[in-house]
Amino acid sequence: TAVTKLAEPFPDLVLLDWMLPGGSGINFIKHMKREELTRNIPVVMLTARGEEEDKVRGLEVGADDYITKPFSPKELVARLKAVIRRVTPTALEDVIDVQ
Template sequence: MLCFVLEQKGYETIEAEDYDTAISLLKEPFPDLVLLDWMLPGGTGINFIKHLKREEMTRNIPVVMLTARGEEEDKVKGLEVGADDYITKPFSPKELLARLKAVIRRASPTSTEEVIDVQGLRLDPVSHRVTAHEQALDMGLPSLRCCTFL
């Protein structure tokens, strides 16, 4: 259901069923954001964040934890290891979308929310989609930021 909601709003999603699969998906093009549960088969969300933040190529990928673990101690630990936001279940899909948009916006402080359209090249800094003459381009966040900057 979560992927469906995100895809309906224009986000591309990649789903990992367990810790090892999630780690194996951390390759270029890197995701613009990781939405992560604390409890993963084969590992924990906390260890995943630690792995993400240790690696130079992935340390700046924003992370949002979405988990049933709602104790203050858990929230603090998640944020201290590097989560950019922490949402507890149950959650409102509207609130989740607003929080994800805010985290992505903060991760791209120089970007504007306006779509940039130059001679058929279209960059959407909010959804991080790039098209050339209406054909989607596979572009990672660093490349998108360079194009937006130029």
Template structure:
């Protein structure tokens, strides 16, 4: 079974491109366009990984990570921030909040889809 990746991104062209690349690499992307829809997608089967934008309608990516890490069933799901916030202090804040990795926009689509 393909690994499920929750892609949380409010910009449709970026979300669609990331999902396309993931599908081409054998993953099963699940799309969420805002904070609330991302929270609603946290159900079984759990995603194996979350690609998460920082700036979202309805809440921030950091708020989402805090929500995720509070729950016993979701706290171990790896999170990769995929964001335009590229300052060193933003990267540190994202990682300290609980992100496992941090990719800044613009990014290489191959870099997103190539990690198996």
């Protein structure tokens, strides 16, 4: 499963869908936030589930942002940069480079 793939070196950010093979993004976030080594990794949910209660649930379990499909690549990059800035204010401006 995706949870077992999350190992050192840990990513700077996790971008995941609500619906994962063999599990859910919600459970993945809950697992990450319980573990000391991964609880501070920012998480952005990217999903077709756009109902208010889904967004609230995703944010309440620990997602740092919640993006609903469809979205533009520019919006995705801007939101990822914003999350990284909040977590690491001294990070370089061009952390994410999309060509």
